[in-house]
Amino acid sequence: AVVSTQSGHYGRELRQETAKYVEEDNDMITAARKIAQKFQQMAKYTKGRRELLELGATEDGEGGRREKSEFSSMTDMINTCKEIIALTKNIQKHASMISKNCPDKRLVMSLANSMEPIGMLSQQLNIIASVKASATGKYNEEAEVEADEMLTINAQNLMKSVRDTVRASEACSVRMMSNPNANLQFKRRR
Secondary structure, rough: HHHHHHHHHHHHHHHHHHEEEOOOOOOHHHHHHHHHHHHHHHHHHHHHHHHHHOOHHHHHHOOOOOOOOOOOHHHHHHHHHHHHHHHHHHHHHHHHHHOOOOOOHHHHHHHOOOOOOOOHHHHHHHHHHHHHHHOOOOOOOHHHHHHHHHHHHHHHHHHHHHHHHHHHHHHHHHHOOOOOOOOOOOOOOO
């Protein structure tokens, strides 16, 4: 339950970070908001699964009461992971464009450092979710809960990297002489 609570915390942090900006004219903010939403869905699903396992229930609701979730199956969660991976690639693409046009080398380095783990964490998310999907129901309750926790921890790390990349991208965009991409305007909400 602690891991799921932490995941919710990181989801709120990412939502709060993106809420600072007007979504219009910024594809990066749009993608980051969608990522936060997808991770919240995953956290709710894994929390519900953990409770089911503790009750001795199965994925289809046998043996206990199933908590309502956006996901009806593990396949839904895998598809959500794939959507998150696509969204993180979008964020990386936009961050790279921003870094190429920023004259401040220190800010560019900060952006590169925050962006670097995204690719690795996205790949890990894909692997963990795929292994988890293929192993669901084949192992004991403890292994199932551990797999949920690994997935959630990876998600937390990915959300943190996305949040840091959004922050660093905004800092770089302020220093840019001109913005060649009209879909990356960081306009603060008032």
